[in-house]
Amino acid sequence: MDRLHRFPEQGVADRAALDGLLDSQWVGVLACVVDGCPLAVPMLYARDGDRLLLHGSTGAGALREVAAGAPAVLTVIALDALVVAPTTFESSVNYRSATVRGPLETLDDEARAVALDTFSEVLVPGRTAEVRPSNRKELAATLALSLPIRPGGWLLKVAADWPATPAEADAAEDVWSGLVPVRTVLDPPVPAPWATGLPVPESVRRLTGPDDA
Amino acid sequence: MDRLHRFPEQGVADRAALDGLLDSQWVGVLACVVDGCPLAVPMLYARDGDRLLLHGSTGAGALREVAAGAPAVLTVIALDALVVAPTTFESSVNYRSATVRGPLETLDDEARAVALDTFSEVLVPGRTAEVRPSNRKELAATLALSLPIRPGGWLLKVAADWPATPAEADAAEDVWSGLVPVRTVLDPPVPAPWATGLPVPESVRRLTGPDDA
Numbered sequence: 001m002d003r004l005h006r007f008p009e010q011g012v013a014d015r016a017a018l019d020g021l022l023d024s025q026w027v028g029v030l031a032c033v034v035d036g037c038p039l040a041v042p043m044l045y046a047r048d049g050d051r052l053l054l055h056g057s058t059g060a061g062a063l064r065e066v067a068a069g070a071p072a073v074l075t076v077i078a079l080d081a082l083v084v085a086p087t088t089f090e091s092s093v094n095y096r097s098a099t100v101r102g103p104l105e106t107l108d109d110e111a112r113a114v115a116l117d118t119f120s121e122v123l124v125p126g127r128t129a130e131v132r133p134s135n136r137k138e139l140a141a142t143l144a145l146s147l148p149i150r151p152g153g154w155l156l157k158v159a160a161d162w163p164a165t166p167a168e169a170d171a172a173e174d175v176w177s178g179l180v181p182v183r184t185v186l187d188p189p190v191p192a193p194w195a196t197g198l199p200v201p202e203s204v205r206r207l208t209g210p211d212d213a
Numbered sequence: 214m215d216r217l218h219r220f221p222e223q224g225v226a227d228r229a230a231l232d233g234l235l236d237s238q239w240v241g242v243l244a245c246v247v248d249g250c251p252l253a254v255p256m257l258y259a260r261d262g263d264r265l266l267l268h269g270s271t272g273a274g275a276l277r278e279v280a281a282g283a284p285a286v287l288t289v290i291a292l293d294a295l296v297v298a299p300t301t302f303e304s305s306v307n308y309r310s311a312t313v314r315g316p317l318e319t320l321d322d323e324a325r326a327v328a329l330d331t332f333s334e335v336l337v338p339g340r341t342a343e344v345r346p347s348n349r350k351e352l353a354a355t356l357a358l359s360l361p362i363r364p365g366g367w368l369l370k371v372a373a374d375w376p377a378t379p380a381e382a383d384a385a386e387d388v389w390s391g392l393v394p395v396r397t398v399l400d401p402p403v404p405a406p407w408a409t410g411l412p413v414p415e416s417v418r419r420l421t422g423p424d425d426a
Contacts (some may be wrong), residue, residue: 009316013248026284026292026295026306026395027290027292027306027308029244029253029289030243030289031242031244031253031291032251033246033249033250033251033252033253036246036249036284037246037284037286038245038246038251038284038285038286039244039286040242040244040245040253040286040288040312041288042288042290042308042310042370043304044305051353059384071249071250071251072251073252073253075242075250075253075254075255077240077242077255079239079240079397082239082336082337082399082420084337084340084402084416084417086344087344087345087347087351087354088329088330088332088333088340088341088344088347089329089347089348089351089354091333091336091337091340092257093239093240093257095240095255096222097255099253105296108295111418116301116302117301119301120301120304123295123304124248124295124297124304126214127297127304128301130388130389131299131300131301131384131388132298132300132384132385134301134302135383138300138302141302142302142344157255161403162406163405165405165407165408170348171345172345173239174411174412175411176343176404176408176411176412176414176417177342177405177408178402178403178404178405178408178413178417179402179403179405180399180400180402180403180420181395181399181400181403181419182239182397182398182399182400183398183399183400184292184395184396184397185395185396185397185398186295186392186393186395186396187394187395187396189297189391189392189393190391190392190393190394191379191389191390192375192376192390192392193375194378194379194391194392195388195390195391198387198388198389199389200389200391201389203297204297204389204393206389206391208393
């Protein structure tokens with residue numbers, strides 16, 4: 001808990017902290033504008049160096065919008081704790097959030113094949129070596145987009161704070177306050193009904209292994 | 214795992230399922246449009262029957278935009294499992310996501326006082342009885358918004374599926390596939406440094422107690 005310090009939520013200009021958040025999550029919300037209204041779609045993403053890879057069906061409406069160059073922003077959130085303060089007014093959550101702004105780039109055939117393998121490797125490292133390569137039909141059915149992480153193109157916000165003190169909150173001294181940490185855990189893998197007789201592969205074991213605890 | 218069935222992600226017109234998702238999470242992404250570009254902000258929310266309560270500082274830019282009647286959409290996601298298929302193409306995640314569309318209503322003074330207590334009660338049931346009421350200054354500094362959950366105003370998407378079978382994926386029979394369940398857990402409460410001598414209150418104990426396991 002020694003990273004905690006008393007300050008309100010704030011922007012953090014630390015690229016490593018941004019990467020840390022992005023790499024700790026799987027899903028974000030991609031928002032774009034269609035006919036003047038906000039359109040928001042949950043998206044899997046994978047960070048590959050200075051870009052975020054997104055993919056989906058070539059039939060997906062929102063993806064086609066952003067692929068066509070519409071301004072877009074991907075938001076990723078990690079909730080770290082409920083902040084139970086000595087007053088309701090001061091109660092809050094500790095969280096990290098990142099917004100990464102477009103424009104997105106549509107990847108062409110060659111770049112797409114590489115990107116989809118990278119995508120898989122980021123999510124489940126080692127998996128691509130355990131399965132057959134994607135075939136032409138699969139690649140043709142997939143839209144792959146790249147969202148560059150550019151200086152000035154992202155915003156990281158971090159709230160990592162103890163609750164307000166009783167004095168700060170104008171509250172009684174004997175009201176408990178503190179944090180309730182929130183954590184995302186991966187449970188042991190569950191084989192598909194037709195795979196119960198097969199050993200759990202190395203890639204999946206590493207995901208939930210002691211290294212990730 | 215008996216709720217799993219083989220179908221692609223799809224819209225679910227089940228209000229109870231929507232409420233179940235909304236009540237299981239704390240944070241969403243509020244998206245609106247500013248100067249033709251999407252603006253996305255992570256937001257705490259609390260469901261109160263047929264509305265979602267949002268709140269923030271009266272100084273928050275995005276909130277003022279949506280308070281002024283800009284179209285807005287709140288997106289909430291729960292990631293339930295990594296879906297490790299016999300091919301990278303079929304690999305995916307199981308998740309539930311909800312989008313709830315505005316317009317938002319700004320709550321006036323009287324409604325705001327009630328809404329902020331409700332907000333606190335939804336997040337940490339029982340907490341308002343353990344702390345002093347919000348005072349006039351606190352209420353004046355808070356913007357409270359209500360996002361109605363209207364028929365036709367929300368969309369729930371659920372992907373809850375086993376991976377594609379080897380036959381469906383055109384893959385070898387001996388490639389393991391299955392799910393890696395993802396879960397959000399609340400860890401035991403951590404008292405603030407000045408509250409270590411105080412008993413953990415009932416409201417906080419209930420949050421992390423056996424009833425929530």
